[in-house]
Amino acid sequence: MDRTPGTSVRLRLALSYAGFLMVAGILLVAVVWVFLLRYVPDEAIRLHAGRPRDGSPGSPGLFIPGRYDLWRAFAPKAALTLAALLVVGLVGGWFLAGRMLAPLNRITAATRAAGSGSLSHRIRLPGRRDEFRELADAFDGMLSRIEDHVAEQRRFAANASHELRTPLAIAQTLVEVARNDPDRDVDELLRRLHAVNARAIDLTEALLLLGRADQGTFTRERVDLSLLTEEATETLLPFAERRGLAIETSGVVAPTIGSPALLLQLTTNLVHNAIVHNVPGNGGVWVTTEADPQTVTLTVENTGEVLAPELVATLVEPFRRGTERVRATPANAGHTGVGLGLAIATSIARAHDGSLRLAPRAGGGLRVTVRLPAAGPEAGSRQGAPNGTAKT
Structure with missing residues (x-):
């Protein structure tokens, strides 16, 4: 100006x-x-x-x-x-x-x-606290948050570019090989191209959902987190059955204020992540909801490999996975994910004024805890019977 x-x-x-x-x-x-x-x-x-x-x-x-x-x-x-x-x-x-x-x-x-x-420059104004020192400390804190946010966005952009380039490069390779092969199998080529294209679409939609959650542009209404938990587990139950896993849901009515679509996506991502990163044939997933007058809590636990705390702290970053990249198999076709599940869940929880915490389980696996503000003083009084248990 x-x-x-x-x-x-x-x-x-x-x-x-x-x-x-x-x-x-x-x-x-x-x-x-x-x-x-x-x-x-x-x-x-x-x-x-x-x-x-x-x-x-x-x-x-x-x-x-x-x-x-x-x-x-x-x-x-x-x-x-x-x-x-x-x-x-x-x-x-x-x-x-x-x-x-x-x-x-x-x-x-x-x-x-x-x-x-x-952005790495800091004022670090010496002396006792006064108006100028408070302003300098607030400015330093703002610069620190901006620097972390910019670094996160740069990593995200680099990872997103890499992930988007992979299916496109695979599709191009398939087309070139098929063009130079006179005995090519057209049906097999179409099947592979369809799978690659579906993965690119899933990744694009996940990126759009992540941006929507970060911006916080959604309509808020009263939502029962326990009902969303039941819907998510019922949707993913066939996938868990194919992998020989048991899903158990329990808890109480947990009302909060937010977007039903985004909170359902959060719950679905957590349950899906618990199924994919598990012990096939001999594992389990436990989904629990709790409520008190101030907060509602969603906890998702799963069996799996023993995870180091240092690794767990990085799992919420985009395109980070706790184990090697999950390969597509007949049992998990269409459910391998794009590496954005926990990142999207974290952004959705933050957009709803909540938090998401990860912790390794002692016997292996992961515990994810989501805390959201309760939907008014009646949230604690509406606690009822458990939602029930779904097992496979």
Whole structure:
């Protein structure tokens, strides 16, 4: 924004200091003069003047020359004092304003550095806490969050580009091989192209859903998280049966405020992730909902490999998987995922003013806990019987 040049804040503060000091000096001089006129005895002024007009007591002109001489003696010194106060006010105000505005100059320099792309710069203003220190600390915190967000977006863009390029490169390879093969199987080629294209579509839709959740552009309404849990587990039950896994759901009514579609997607992603990263034929998935007057909780646990805490902390990043990339097999065809399940779930929980936490289970596997704000004071009073259990 183009602005017309104006007076600096430092100069205005210096003029303000000098102006207040001059006003105080003038008031002081006025008080002294009023005191001399009204409260100093006439005899003292007469003796100080030393030249009465006549000797008769009570003569009208006896004390006029004395007060006039007092004014002549007082006025120059008062003027010099005010002039000195003006100089001291300007000079002292200039230095005091500069000292007080020094932290603001550092904050301005840091803002310009951040505007030029240097997000790693921090003010780190020393000293005890005051308004400037609070502003500097808030600015440092904002820069830290922006730097983390930009780094996350760069990693996400790089991973998304890689993931999107993979199915396109596979499709191109299939087409080139088929074009150079006179004995190509058209049906097999179409089947493979369809699978590759379906994966690219799934990945694109997941990216769009992740962006929608990050932006928070959705309609909020009352939602029962326990009902969404039942719907998600029923949808994924055939997939769990093919892998020989048991799904158990239990809990209480858990009302919250949010988007039913996004919260269903969150629940589905967590249950799907628990099924895919599990022990086929001898594993299980446990889905539980809890509620209290302030929060509702969704917990999804699954058996699986023993995970290190360092690895678990990275699973919510886009395109990160706890094990090797899941290969498509007849048992999990169409359910291998695109590596965005936990990232989407985290974004949806954050968009609903909630949180998502991961923790490794002692015997192997993962525990995912989602906490969301409860939908009003009646949330805790509506606790009822368990939703039931679905097993395979």
